[in-house]
Amino acid sequence: MSSLFQTYSRWPIDIKKAKGTVVEDQNGKTYLDFIQGIAVSNLGHCDDAVTEAVKEQLDSVWHVSNLFDNSLQEKAAAKLAEHSAGDLVFFCNSGAEANEGAIKLARKATGKTKIVTFNQSFHGRTYAGMAATGQDKIKTGFGPMLEGFHYLPYNDPSAFSTLAEEEDIAAVMLETVQGEGGVHPADPEFIAAVQTFCNEKQALLIIDEIQTGIGRTGKAFGYEHFDLKPDIITAAKGLGNGFPVGAVIGKKKLGEAFTPGSHGTTFGGNKLAMAAVNATLQTVFQPEFLQEAADKGRFLQAQLKSELTGPFVKQIRGKGLLIGIECAGPVSGIIGDLQVRGLLVLPAGPNVIRLLPPLTVSKEEITTAVSKLKEAIEAHSAVNQ
Numbered sequence: 001m002s003s004l005f006q007t008y009s010r011w012p013i014d015i016k017k018a019k020g021t022v023v024e025d026q027n028g029k030t031y032l033d034f035i036q037g038i039a040v041s042n043l044g045h046c047d048d049a050v051t052e053a054v055k056e057q058l059d060s061v062w063h064v065s066n067l068f069d070n071s072l073q074e075k076a077a078a079k080l081a082e083h084s085a086g087d088l089v090f091f092c093n094s095g096a097e098a099n100e101g102a103i104k105l106a107r108k109a110t111g112k113t114k115i116v117t118f119n120q121s122f123h124g125r126t127y128a129g130m131a132a133t134g135q136d137k138i139k140t141g142f143g144p145m146l147e148g149f150h151y152l153p154y155n156d157p158s159a160f161s162t163l164a165e166e167e168d169i170a171a172v173m174l175e176t177v178q179g180e181g182g183v184h185p186a187d188p189e190f191i192a193a194v195q196t197f198c199n200e201k202q203a204l205l206i207i208d209e210i211q212t213g214i215g216r217t218g219k220a221f222g223y224e225h226f227d228l229k230p231d232i233i234t235a236a237k238g239l240g241n242g243f244p245v246g247a248v249i250g251k252k253k254l255g256e257a258f259t260p261g262s263h264g265t266t267f268g269g270n271k272l273a274m275a276a277v278n279a280t281l282q283t284v285f286q287p288e289f290l291q292e293a294a295d296k297g298r299f300l301q302a303q304l305k306s307e308l309t310g311p312f313v314k315q316i317r318g319k320g321l322l323i324g325i326e327c328a329g330p331v332s333g334i335i336g337d338l339q340v341r342g343l344l345v346l347p348a349g350p351n352v353i354r355l356l357p358p359l360t361v362s363k364e365e366i367t368t369a370v371s372k373l374k375e376a377i378e379a380h381s382a383v384n385q
């Protein structure tokens with residue numbers, strides 16, 4: 001019997017070793033990993049430079065209190081500021097914690113309380129993260145929820161009219177591609193309405209880049225695909241290429257809200273995490289690397305569209321290397337079959353197969369993965385006819 005809380009329904013695959021796109025289980029079976037720990041190892045597993053940086057740091061110093069100067073944090077923060085719309089960074093340990101920090105920052109900086117988020121969004125499992133998340137199933141049994149959240153339909157530019165009279169809006173928070181909610185990219189008209197609403201209400205714009213950031217969509221951050229001026233950006237998943245770390249990145253004007261004693265964490269910005277972040281960003285933020293990730297994303301989408309032509313596949317969508325295949329029915333059987341065929345993929349809701357290969361994936365690996373997907377979907381369609 002397991003001594004773990006059964007908070008996950010786990011697949012019976014225990015990974016022993018991993019490099020790049022390929023992982024190996026305890027039985028020596030290998031898989032192409034198009035999950036990468038859920039958009040975490042964007043440089044592939046055990047990237048040489050990140051591994052080397054963490055190994056070196058292990059022998060110098062692991063952890064010091066945030067009451068001391070930290071040059072590794074300064075360096076990582078400067079990189080994030082240089083490559084984003086933000087100026088100031090707070091490091092934490094996870095995505096939910098980053099969103100928690102963003103919501104605290106927005107309320108304190110504006111003196112207002114309400115936060116607007118969207119249906120089918122996902123912002124994490126802490127109390128603020130759950131409250132921000134527009135999915136009831138995440139909240140069931142955990143009430144009462146944190147107050148002050150409004151939920152609007154995603155991708156509906158007219159949705160904001162229901163809040164026309166509301167004056168107490170601290171922030172609007174959204175993903176530019178809803179990841180967990182089914183891989184739904186935002187429409188430009190919707191994004192324009194978001195920005196207009198924030199300007200009119202003098203509300204801060206928080207972009208949750210936890211899944212879309214760090215090159216995943218073919219740009220450093222997903223909001224760069226649009227004409228958007230975020231005040232706060234949250235990052236985590238891909239930030240340390242597998243080392244647990246998160247970040248709240250904000251505009252300089254918000255600095256007065258986060259003063260000594262106002263917010264903090266023991267582990268956030270730990271030396272080992274910062275070694276991983278600095279090495280990760282060194283590669284990911286190179287324009288040629290991002291360009292190549294974008295090209296591979298287009299290649300993968302084009303391959304999927306030309307190969308997956310049967311009636312079971314309803315739509316192929318996404319940005320960069322965050323791609324969803326919407327199917328006509330449940331995909332859990334196909335995902336299990338793909339594991340047997342040596343390809344690891346995720347669901348995003350019951351009917352969507354989500355692909356999150358590393359940004360370093362090769363075109364050969366993409367072609368192999370697409371043919372496995374084609375076989376598994378065709379086998380499934382044949383059984384269900």
Ligand SMILES: *Cc1c(COP(=O)(O)O)cnc(C)c1O
Nearest residue numbers: 094095096122123124179210211
């Ligand atoms: C994964 C995710 C989170 C939560 O991150 P954790 O590190 O699991 O707490 C929040 N927002 C988005 C968009 C995510 O994809």
